[in-house]
Amino acid sequence: MLNILFREDEHEIRYTDSYFNNNYQDEWLEDTLVKQMIQDIDASKVLTPQIVDSPVLGAIPVTQISGGVKAVILMLKKPELLIHGNSCGDNCAAWIDRIGKMQDIHVHLTYPMRFPDNVILTVMDTGTVCHSYQEYVKEYLKWSQSTEF
Numbered sequence: 001m002l003n004i005l006f007r008e009d010e011h012e013i014r015y016t017d018s019y020f021n022n023n024y025q026d027e028w029l030e031d032t033l034v035k036q037m038i039q040d041i042d043a044s045k046v047l048t049p050q051i052v053d054s055p056v057l058g059a060i061p062v063t064q065i066s067g068g069v070k071a072v073i074l075m076l077k078k079p080e081l082l083i084h085g086n087s088c089g090d091n092c093a094a095w096i097d098r099i100g101k102m103q104d105i106h107v108h109l110t111y112p113m114r115f116p117d118n119v120i121l122t123v124m125d126t127g128t129v130c131h132s133y134q135e136y137v138k139e140y141l142k143w144s145q146s147t148e149f
Helices: 016-023 025-028 033-043 067-077 091-100 133-145
Strands: 002-005 043-050 051-054 057-062 083-085 105-108 120-125 128-130
Touching: 002 051, 016 105, 033 043, 033 051, 033 067, 033 083, 033 091, 067 083, 067 105, 067 120, 091 105, 120 133, 128 133
Parallel strands: 002 105, 002 120, 083 105
Antiparallel strands: 043 051, 051 057, 120 128
């Protein structure tokens, strides 16, 4: 299940880029699903567990892939972590939804990411289960209007 937290949490992995760079394992980049994520989100191809071919930058170290794809890989490979998802653009939303359908993941978001219309997620702040993107946005707006920033 995809679990979304709107408020900050002291235990979240806030700096996903640095966390990924210091903790990823080569075997993660051998996973077919991870290769598909990198292709879809960054339009790049994994050549080896250390090298990715970017259409813009050429051959780059895996530490130079986008922060969004790093966060999504962490959601897949380290589901026990609370991942700060603001480095993810809407191009990551379908992958986050897909991972949430595979296993429990926890994501902190401070904006209503554009998930697929049929997303099912739990808003951790309220315990509300949303069965669509529209329900999720309503829950986000209700929560944001009741909270002082």
